[in-house]
Amino acid sequence: MDDVVVRRGQNQLLSKLTWSVELDERWVVLGANGAGKTTLLRIAAAELHPTSGSVHLLGEQLGKTNVFELRPRIGFTSAALANRVPPDETARDVVLSAGYAVMGRWREHYDEIDHDRAEELLGGLGIAALADRKFGTLSEGERKRALIARSLMTDPEMLLLDEPAAGLDLGGREDLVARLSVLAMDPDAPATVLVTHHVEEIPPGFTHVLLLRDGEEVASGLIEDVLSSESLSETFDQQLVLERSGDRFFARRR
């Protein structure tokens, strides 16, 4: 993204943001409510065009490419997507239908190889036993995992996760963080961007961080260089202390 601006009326949702993600990088985007994180991710998912500035995604320039061809190359999960899943859809179908970038099965035809892949992904996320359960009956954590499995179904070149741990209990969060950590450390996994409010949710293996405040970059770069009590305090506009325990982070008010 080069000099990206997103404006809605008087509001500047993103201001002159320049940011790049390489294929072997795993990024965390941190910022307070309203900082512009979802807006940023929707641009990265080819769902939203900036008001000005240029965006290149997987070698294509947004505005000069067919987004319908681009989107299947990008795995994306968000609360907005979760809300669009018909409650009667089985977990398996939620994953399968990603191949057609549709939500809700209708007339698509899936091959055995698709079924195997869906099964494998559900297993990888620890919910193989729930494949035939209706999405509406899954717990919040199980839904998140089904949606992550869906986002991986097309073997995407880029994976975008918008607050995947929101609404999870402690066990569910820790379980998800561990699974995302495995994914982050897999050299074959796609470039990944994870949006969160909480440093506790940064999975080990994530390499970079972008700190956003009011649509502007506070800092960005390698986690060990950028993430500090000072940068976090500036991002959330209060005095915070960042602590590290092993490969995890914790933050509290000073």
Ligand SMILES: Nc1ncnc2c1ncn2[C@@H]1O[C@H](COP(=O)(O)OP(=O)(O)OP(=O)(O)O)[C@@H](O)[C@H]1O
């Ligand atoms: N269509 C719109 N018109 C005006 N303002 C908007 C519009 N869409 C979003 N905003 C504002 O833009 C800002 C950034 O929104 P965004 O959803 O990107 O933030 P966020 O960092 O993802 O927030 P949260 O952590 O609460 O999900 C917010 O203040 C929001 O109210």
